[in-house]
Amino acid sequence: MEKHIHIVCLDVPYPPDYGGVFDLYYKLKYLYENGVSIHLHCYEYGRGEQNALLEYCTTVRYYKRSKDWRGLAAGIPYIVSSRADPELLQHLSANNYPVLLEGIHSTYLLHKNKLAGRKVMVRLHNVEYAYYRQLLHHTRSLFHKIYYTVESVLLKQYERKIAIKAGLIIAVTEKDAATYLHEFGVTNIRHLPVFTAWNTATCREGKGAYCLYQGNLSVSENEQAALWLIKNVFSTLKIPLIIAGKNPSRTLKKEVQLYTHISITENPSQAEMQQLIEDAQINLLPSFTTTGIKLKLLHAVFCGRHCIANKAMVAGTGMESGCVIAENDKDFKAAIQTLYQQPFTKEGIAFRQMLLEQHFNNRCNAAQLVEWIWGRISAD
Structure with missing residues (x-):
């Protein structure tokens, strides 16, 4: 038929x-x-x-x-x-x-x-x-x-x-x-x-040299998440942070300029974004909305190393076990300080592949x- x-x-x-x-x-x-x-x-x-x-x-x-x-x-x-x-x-x-x-x-x-x-x-x-x-x-x-x-x-x-x-x-x-x-x-x-887009997890072993927050920065929710990370987490945490995405506002760019260890990658190509995700030591995934599923979550889990997310980001997605869960600035700081020193392993990649096959x-x-x-x- x-x-x-x-x-x-x-x-x-x-x-x-x-x-x-x-x-x-x-x-x-x-x-x-x-x-x-x-x-x-x-x-x-x-x-x-x-x-x-x-x-x-x-x-x-x-x-x-x-x-x-x-x-x-x-x-x-x-x-x-x-x-x-x-x-x-x-x-x-x-x-x-x-x-x-x-x-x-x-x-x-x-x-x-x-x-x-x-x-x-x-x-x-x-x-x-x-x-x-x-x-x-x-x-x-x-x-x-x-x-x-x-x-x-x-x-x-x-x-x-x-x-x-x-x-x-x-x-x-x-x-x-x-x-x-x-x-x-x-x-x-x-x-x-x-x-x-993924049938295989492409996460890399070893360590990266920065944390990454990525998304469409012209969306108000994403801009607010980026600003929250800057002001509440990285203003006192001297670990490199890259913020990457489409059309960042003047407000966000001005805030980034206040810190030497924070930078912004404006309107990266798909290939550049893929490289940023793969090379990061930690992908940061705070969210202020709880419906649907965020592409950035899947992209980070299946292509990146360590992932830190809040419950709003992972709720109902099956990806809870692929991330370290943090709910406030104190939790995010503690998780970043721990994971920034930990190499990502073959066992971690195998676990991500299992999640991919099981859910996606x-x-x-x-x-x-x-x-x-x-x-x-x-x-x-």
């Missing part, structure tokens, strides 16, 4: 250079390896059309994201209403293939009951209402505070309604699946780990997804 599927993406999933599209891109690769013909639909708002997607997709269509805010008046979150292109329904209606909606962002047609009679699955990237509520506490902008507040309220109502309309909800972490079960009473939910085996996870889509959906 030929297996065809429509996949609707909230963004163009190439290049896989930020957490929101990482799972999307590698899912295409491993579904393709399973003989699935993918008809990709993606919203383009700055990343451009990408011919590389045709390596794994039979067809690729692009849609423009609207900047119209009128959907808010109808109680529809902006991340959803801005992705309401009518051409999408026209293309999905050309056949009766199953539909995988990537992110709550992509569920407008499901909300409007336009996909009745279809096999429809929703891939959660976060518990979005909780994520937006947490973002509220990490921005200084009054406009963003208002936006995050309104969006969070609308998303909680919206997610509750969407959850009962989908044939299957697929969460990226066990924690997100539990939230939907306990808060929304949703039983048609399963956990499937994110797809990754791309081929096994692709086979499980294929079974859910074309086989029997059950609680097994």
Whole structure:
């Protein structure tokens, strides 16, 4: 039997250079390896059309994201209403293939009951209402505070309604699946780990010469984490720290300049970021939000040496045992001082490989997804 599927993406999933599209891109690769013909639909708002997607997709269509805010008046979150292109329904209606909606962002047609009679699955990237509520506490902008507040309220109502309309909800972490079960009473939910670029742990033995914090520094949460590390940990801990990522703010760069043992690597290439992670002695992973899964966590655990994270970063990911857990500045300082002197060992690499195979085996996870889509959906 030929297996065809429509996949609707909230963004163009190439290049896989930020957490929101990482799972999307590698899912295409491993579904393709399973003989699935993918008809990709993606919203383009700055990343451009990408011919590389045709390596794994039979067809690729692009849609423009609207900047119209009128959907808010109808109680529809902006991340959803801005992705309401009518051409999408026209293309999905050309056949009766199953539909995988990537992110709550992509569920407008499901909300409007336009996909009745279809096999429809929703891939959660976060518990979005909780994520937006947490973002509220990490921005200084009054406009963003208002936006995050309104969006969070609308998303909680919206997610509750969407959850009962989908044939299957697929969460990226066990924690997100539990939230939907306990808060929304949703039983048609399963956990499937994110797809990754790694089939082998590439951690290096020995010692590195610095600590590393990395992420998209234009995201307020990441900037706050970097500033917290500088002010609360490394201001008195004279161990080298590199902060690396996209578009650091003037505020962050000014703070870094106050310390000779702290530096910033601005907008590194993917190859440069990989090198920074592999060469670091310690990858630092504090987080102020608890939904979804952070790409930086997986990147550090499978490619770096020692990792220090807080519970918010690792909750429900299966990666707890791959990190030293620290909850406050005192814990982070103590863990850094200990691990900075400890070489990373072959045994440590073997343990990381075991974690990778146990939780993030791309081929096994692709086979499980294929079974859910074309086989029997059950609680097994």
